[in-house]
Amino acid sequence: MTNVLRDQILEIIRSEPELPGKMPDELWNVLNGNREATELAQRAAVISTKNCILKRIEDLFAKGS
16 A cells, blocks of 8 residues: 555545534433443444445545545
């Protein structure tokens, strides 16, 4: 892997946005004290983030970096 490619991949990961804004009250009311729901919400957030990062890396390779 070239340094340029490595740097591009690292930048893709660094620039992935965090969840925007505060947690909606409706979501907090469901999660508050509910370990199972909280774990499910965290898992869904990680899966979504991983999918976004993978898509951006695949796009990088598709255009030939």
